Amino acid sequence: MTTLRLDGPVDLAQHIPADPSGLFFHRGDGLLARGEALVLTATGEDRFTDLSQAFQQVSAAATVDDAAGVRGSGLLALGSFSYYAASERPSRLVIPRAVLGQADGCAFLTLITADGEDPARGLGAADGRDPSALLAELFPTADAEASAADAPAPPVPHIEVASAHTPAEYQALISRAVDEIRAGGAEKLVISERLDARSSDPVSIPALARRLAAMYPMTWVFRVGDVIGASPEMLVETEGSRLFSRVLAGTRPVADGGELTAEDRDAFFHDPKERAEHEYAIRSVTGPLEAVTEWISAPAEPFVLRLPGLEHLASDVSAKLRPGLTSVDVAGLLHPSAAVSGMPRADADRINRTIEEQDRGGYAAPVGWMSGRGDGQWAIALRMAHLDPEDPHYLVLQAGGGIVEASDPLTEHAEALAKTRPMMRALRG
Ligand SMILES: C=C(O[C@H]1C=CC=C(C(=O)O)[C@@H]1O)C(=O)O
Numbered sequence: 001m002t003t004l005r006l007d008g009p010v011d012l013a014q015h016i017p018a019d020p021s022g023l024f025f026h027r028g029d030g031l032l033a034r035g036e037a038l039v040l041t042a043t044g045e046d047r048f049t050d051l052s053q054a055f056q057q058v059s060a061a062a063t064v065d066d067a068a069g070v071r072g073s074g075l076l077a078l079g080s081f082s083y084y085a086a087s088e089r090p091s092r093l094v095i096p097r098a099v100l101g102q103a104d105g106c107a108f109l110t111l112i113t114a115d116g117e118d119p120a121r122g123l124g125a126a127d128g129r130d131p132s133a134l135l136a137e138l139f140p141t142a143d144a145e146a147s148a149a150d151a152p153a154p155p156v157p158h159i160e161v162a163s164a165h166t167p168a169e170y171q172a173l174i175s176r177a178v179d180e181i182r183a184g185g186a187e188k189l190v191i192s193e194r195l196d197a198r199s200s201d202p203v204s205i206p207a208l209a210r211r212l213a214a215m216y217p218m219t220w221v222f223r224v225g226d227v228i229g230a231s232p233e234m235l236v237e238t239e240g241s242r243l244f245s246r247v248l249a250g251t252r253p254v255a256d257g258g259e260l261t262a263e264d265r266d267a268f269f270h271d272p273k274e275r276a277e278h279e280y281a282i283r284s285v286t287g288p289l290e291a292v293t294e295w296i297s298a299p300a301e302p303f304v305l306r307l308p309g310l311e312h313l314a315s316d317v318s319a320k321l322r323p324g325l326t327s328v329d330v331a332g333l334l335h336p337s338a339a340v341s342g343m344p345r346a347d348a349d350r351i352n353r354t355i356e357e358q359d360r361g362g363y364a365a366p367v368g369w370m371s372g373r374g375d376g377q378w379a380i381a382l383r384m385a386h387l388d389p390e391d392p393h394y395l396v397l398q399a400g401g402g403i404v405e406a407s408d409p410l411t412e413h414a415e416a417l418a419k420t421r422p423m424m425r426a427l428r429g
Helices: 047-061 131-138 167-182 205-215 262-270 272-292 327-334 345-356 409-428
Strands: 002-005 022-026 029-034 038-042 076-080 091-095 098-103 106-111 159-163 188-199 220-224 227-231 234-239 242-253 293-297 303-307 310-321 366-371 376-380 384-387 394-403
Touching: 002 131, 022 076, 022 366, 022 376, 029 076, 038 047, 047 091, 047 327, 076 220, 098 131, 106 131, 159 409, 167 188, 167 345, 167 394, 167 409, 188 272, 188 345, 188 409, 205 220, 205 227, 205 409, 220 366, 220 376, 227 366, 227 409, 234 327, 242 262, 242 272, 242 394, 242 409, 262 272, 262 303, 262 310, 272 293, 272 310, 272 327, 272 394, 327 366, 327 376, 394 409
Parallel strands: none
Antiparallel strands: 002 106, 022 029, 022 220, 029 098, 038 091, 076 091, 076 366, 098 106, 159 188, 188 394, 220 227, 227 384, 234 242, 234 376, 242 310, 293 310, 303 310, 366 376, 384 394
């Protein structure tokens, strides 16, 4: 495989291919992928370590020519894990054929050919080619005409939405969760709702990802396999020994263009119910990290992260990772955090699964990428939808929230629906 450095920064959002095999970006930096040189899959309890090891074996045998030497350059896999170990949906790492990436404004192009394959038969042969010509060939910019200011706006698609439950049914599920907590089954649960969305026009992945990135710049926009979304929560990011995690739990919905008043934000910040939810989530990240890090720095108090439509209690945790673990290994150690499962984890997930009655697929599970060096970024697949490979008109949105003893079913229902709004807004264009 070869990584070529490109002249100057690129606007990644303008280069998204029609059907990317993966994309992951945040504030202009990130990765766009085309094709599949190799797909690794795993199921079961050991899916994280199995995929981490399988990719490390591929990486050890690869011939790597990396002229960029930045985050995400060189050999790389994008991946989406399944939430439950028992899920029938396999977790996957995709080693793409071509990657357009950018890290701190340094843009690069990576071309990967599978073992025994003639490089000239790949997506593009790097030998002697001008990197900018390769960029134009492999990742052409979005149709200039369509984005011209005077071009007629594309018609707004009609989106038909059907919730899996009526409001009364969903609120009854929340009441059941509260009853389970009162009966001592768990201290915190996380219950989610699914919404079927049918679009009058086929959903355009590049357009959807571009809108998510433009409307929610503080999130990590992703598409890998059947999941697409814009997550505000970073389960783990590693680069060498540097480890970062953004933990979210505790939410107040607001109007899309609005925000909480100073008084309401203060009440939110000090609300014991929200702080308890947040505390569980922090402990579920810092606890497992103790065994694999030299030090951990977690703030004494969260901050309020303001997103369009929602405000969250957030804490940025950093740590020094001991050698020997990849970013996928750490993601496996932390998944599922109490932000998406509850506390204690195993009891919470058993009850969540019974109440939700359905497998979560890739919802609330790690999505991201890992390099041949083991570094990577694994966001939690939230504010998302599952795509249907057979039907480009159809998606299933999923979102939920943490439930503690003091939770109110109506408020929790409103919160879950507010969390589906990013995807709904981006779908509507
Ligand atoms: C479970 C979700 O959100 C989590 C992340 C942030 C805040 C949350 C909350 O306040 O309940 C949830 O823990 C979701 O978006 O589906």
